[in-house]
Amino acid sequence: MRFTYIVPRLGRLRLKTMTKPLAVVLLSGGLDSAVxxxxxxxxxxxxxxxxxxxxxxxxxxxxxxxxxxxxxGIERHLLLPIDLRAFGGSxxxxxxxxxxxxxxxxxxxxxVPARNTVFxxxxxxxxxxxxxxxxxxxxxxxxYSGYPDCRSEFIHAFEQLADLGTKAGAExxxxxxxxxxxxxxxxxxxxxxxxxGLDLAMTTxxxxxxxxxxxCGGCDSCRLRAKGFAEAGVEDPRAR
Amino acid sequence: MRFTYIVPRLGRLRLKTMTKPLAVVLLSGGLDSAVxxxxxxxxxxxxxxxxxxxxxxxxxxxxxxxxxxxxxGIERHLLLPIDLRAFGGSxxxxxxxxxxxxxxxxxxxxxVPARNTVFxxxxxxxxxxxxxxxxxxxxxxxxYSGYPDCRSEFIHAFEQLADLGTKAGAExxxxxxxxxxxxxxxxxxxxxxxxxGLDLAMTTxxxxxxxxxxxCGGCDSCRLRAKGFAEAGVEDPRAR
Numbered sequence: 001m002r003f004t005y006i007v008p009r010l011g012r013l014r015l016k017t018m019t020k021p022l023a024v025v026l027l028s029g030g031l032d033s034a035v036x037x038x039x040x041x042x043x044x045x046x047x048x049x050x051x052x053x054x055x056x057x058x059x060x061x062x063x064x065x066x067x068x069x070x071x072x073g074i075e076r077h078l079l080l081p082i083d084l085r086a087f088g089g090s091x092x093x094x095x096x097x098x099x100x101x102x103x104x105x106x107x108x109x110x111x112v113p114a115r116n117t118v119f120x121x122x123x124x125x126x127x128x129x130x131x132x133x134x135x136x137x138x139x140x141x142x143x144y145s146g147y148p149d150c151r152s153e154f155i156h157a158f159e160q161l162a163d164l165g166t167k168a169g170a171e172x173x174x175x176x177x178x179x180x181x182x183x184x185x186x187x188x189x190x191x192x193x194x195x196x197g198l199d200l201a202m203t204t205x206x207x208x209x210x211x212x213x214x215x216c217g218g219c220d221s222c223r224l225r226a227k228g229f230a231e232a233g234v235e236d237p238r239a240r
Numbered sequence: 241m242r243f244t245y246i247v248p249r250l251g252r253l254r255l256k257t258m259t260k261p262l263a264v265v266l267l268s269g270g271l272d273s274a275v276x277x278x279x280x281x282x283x284x285x286x287x288x289x290x291x292x293x294x295x296x297x298x299x300x301x302x303x304x305x306x307x308x309x310x311x312x313g314i315e316r317h318l319l320l321p322i323d324l325r326a327f328g329g330s331x332x333x334x335x336x337x338x339x340x341x342x343x344x345x346x347x348x349x350x351x352v353p354a355r356n357t358v359f360x361x362x363x364x365x366x367x368x369x370x371x372x373x374x375x376x377x378x379x380x381x382x383x384y385s386g387y388p389d390c391r392s393e394f395i396h397a398f399e400q401l402a403d404l405g406t407k408a409g410a411e412x413x414x415x416x417x418x419x420x421x422x423x424x425x426x427x428x429x430x431x432x433x434x435x436x437g438l439d440l441a442m443t444t445x446x447x448x449x450x451x452x453x454x455x456c457g458g459c460d461s462c463r464l465r466a467k468g469f470a471e472a473g474v475e476d477p478r479a480r
């Protein structure tokens with residue numbers, strides 16, 4: 001694939017014509033997926049970004065995803081609506097209060113049933129249709145081990161499934177799900193994004209933002225983000 | 241779960257109050273998924289039916305799915321739109337001609353990238369939200385071995401993924417993906433549906449139906465259906 005791309009927001013103007021392997025990146029608009037996308041570009045991939053509009057309360061994320069895709073110069077950005085509210089079962093899609101009392105044991109009520117299975121399946125479908133064999137997802141198993149579908153065993157099982165359940169796999173090709181953040185602390189993710197020149201102010205992490213997208217400061221995701229920035233010694237441009 | 245159900249179209253009126261395990265069945269409106277749902281009921285499951293409106297050319301299938309769900313007395317029937325046309329890559333969703341010259345070697349152009357991975361993921365999400373641990377899918381590997389995501393290896397890999405990627409799985413519960421048709425010929429599927437009292441006229445199989453849903457008679461799916469009915473010695477109530 002030959003194309004011209006421009007990444008002005010990364011602090012320098014790059015204008016080249018070159019050949020790069022194509023990867024699909026799941027882009028939520030959160031901190032992790034934005035850093036994940038920047039890492040994928042650093043590692044030499046051209047990106048097709050997939051944002052799933054799944055009826056999340058925090059629709060502000062979708063707007064953030066747009067900003068991140070533009071900033072990274074990702075020309076192919078697909079917003080795919082799928083209303084997971086129809087299934088129910090999560091504080092992120094249902095009318096259930098998002099907890100703000102700090103991290104608790106076990107799987108959080110913000111868990112969306114089988115969400116990463118659904119998201120990776122959609123990324124796989126698009127990757128196969130595009131002829132891409134690489135998928136990037138910003139899952140993280142360190143700071144927040146409560147989500148079962150953020151663990152490396154799950155990712156490896158998905159790779160096996162992808163090879164078995166696709167035409168490309170049946171023809172002997174192999175899919176690779178990249179998880180560059182899986183073993184990083186939130187502070188390391190913040191530092192990594194910062195070092196790649198990513199403007200972290202674009203990203204949003206709150207599970208229960210206000211009407212203008214302002215973070216609540218109390219949900220698990222706000223707490224982890226604040227802790228990450230603090231430990232990294234970086235000021236969060238989005239914090240209240 | 242206690243509820244009352246009525247299944248008049250199965251040839252007898254059943255009106256009982258009883259407890260049954262709940263299963264999610266993927267219901268396309270085609271012959272196979274209808275028979276699969278009837279088998280699940282025969283095997284003692286209460287059903288929640290999931291029909292994915294994925295932008296298929298044959299939207300007549302969705303109407304058929306409604307008829308089948310009504311006939312089987314499935315009260316919980318969810319139609320979930322997701323536009324897989326956004327991805328491309330298939331004669332069933334793109335502006336590519338559906339072949340009508342007979343079965344060919346390899347993966348057919350009617351293959352939709354990672355379709356059953358996407359469909360099973362969505363069924364899994366709903367199953368977990370409903371507290372169900374059983375999923376039924378009418379895949380069939382005998383007559384039509386060209387689709388990689390209809391093979392038992394794929395199904396087993398998905399079960400492993402489901403156990404790893406869900407809260408229920410992390411809590412030690414196991415998901416089971418039932419594929420009662422996987423080793424049956426099309427003729428055996430026709431006989432099975434017939435023996436269960438299913439009105440097969442409701443079902444549709446054509447990949448490229450006319451404006452009023454009439455089957456083309458030439459696509460792979462029409463050919464397999466015709467062959468199945470002929471070998472079963474059953475008249476197809478839907479054939480031209």
